[in-house]
Amino acid sequence: MKLSAHDLSVRVANRTILQAIGLTLEPGEFVGLIGPNGAGKSTLLRTLAGAVPHGGELTLDDRPLAGYSARERARRIGYLGQDRHVAWPLTVADVVGLGRIPYRAPLSRESDADRRAVARALSVTQMENLANRPSDRLSGGEVARMLLARLIAQETPILLADEPIAGLDPAHQLATVQIFADMARAGHTVLASLHDLTLAGRWCDRLVLLDGGRIVVQGAPEAVLTPERIAETYGVEARFDRDADGLIVVPLRLVGQHRREVR
């Protein structure tokens, strides 16, 4: 499935949040969405998920996304938000099973396909041994993995994830991007917003740098991640290095503060 935005814009209460967004997501791609806080990353992800009124064109396989029913959309595009609050202490397996809602007829029992999808999602995220644990007895990282499993159980060709590795320890950060990369290899399309530039640079096929509601640049990680651009958009000076697997980007000091000290 191809998700494509052309001259996309979003205005909320007379404020422009996104403008002139041109972006195409192809199957098999793991695309990283980077940019400073307030750049519009979350709004872009929500808009691509079909949840925000917008100007411009947004198409899924060359058909306007708005023309799909809510249920059709939910079988094609999965969305993992930043909100990790789970209102009731459902078990982990039940929360993951919520990802099957787009496939279930009213009042039906879960099908074999539903059970298989949940079991697979629990196994991919290594949550099998926690399947029957109420979700209010999980650590923050376990909640994040449970919600990731919920997204995986939805089995959508396109996955949109808003800061999926925030709050995870290094091992689980790596495990999460590994899952997304594997899913892309398997033909899914993944767009995830990330703040860790090293992870973004090494794992994503392509990066999209957003600042002030516009796409500054998109392309191969090496082309997007340059010292000048990082300084301009994030206002930080970063150390750039490289090993056999790709770039290493470590932010070291604020550029703005540095200038102020010089003056």
Add this chain to the structure above:
Amino acid sequence: MMRRPSFPALVTLLAILTAVLFASSLLVGPSDIGVGDAFGALFGNEGVTTMVMREIRLPRAILSVSVGATLGLSGAVLQGWLRNPLADAGVLGIGSSAALGAVIAIVSGLAYASPLALPLSALAGAGLAAILVFALAGQGEGGNGLILAGVAVASLTSALTALTLNLSANPFATLEIVFWSMGSLGDRSLDHVYLALPFMAAGWLLLASVGRSLDAMTLGAETASSLGVRVAWVRAVILFVTAAAVGGATAVTGVVGFVGLVVPHVLRPLVGSRPSRLMVASALGGATLLTMADLAVRLILPSRDLKLGVVTAIVGAPFFFRLILHERRRSMR
């Protein structure tokens, strides 16, 4: 792992309990009618006994079960949608606006002209409140918009009720509205059933369609929307259907508090907290609690006209205490 009954077992148990209480409700009353005679008269034609059974006890039993089910169900639905364990139809201002409708009927004298004027006026009050809440809350997805609008409407209608009583020339109006606000199933006829039941039954059917959406709302409106829930639509359905069903119930019984709040609370752990399952369990649990309370009203102090809402609160509060203590232990672990 917490041990809990399977969902079918729980539903079967609650259904049997409801059926037994419904039958008991038919057997309790001031006229001394034996079990065999009672059911014989209900289905046959045995003069006065049949009249007592069909026109006094049957409406009361039907109303206690259906009103209880409506209150329990709507509490479960609103708590699930608003993601708030303290929600019930009261937070949407439905009870207080129905009370305003009732007070207007009493003060204007309409209530004395026709027995159905008061319930109809109360129902109209609940409907207007729902429209006002909907208009105030706007199209935002958050549950807080609805709660804030509900609280605002509830304060306005309470103030208007007080004002109406304040200016009323009828000295008994205050007394009547106070009693009405305690809820009762005494002296209800089949006309009351015909008035309220269609609203309540339509409500059950329509609310049955939102179960999956409530499950999805466990993860918030954004995620629910990405799971295919039409958030704005479901929200409107829940608001208006709840207002109609609870409005219909409240119109004939007066305000019966606590059922919508406590029943979902007590049953939630028993259904693994799943909102859609809680709907079924709470409907049956509400029917059970209200019918039990109505039996208590008639068996304890039958001569003092104990009010239903008073008893539901007294029966329900200890459950609530137990739950709070349980939660406290749980969080301290």
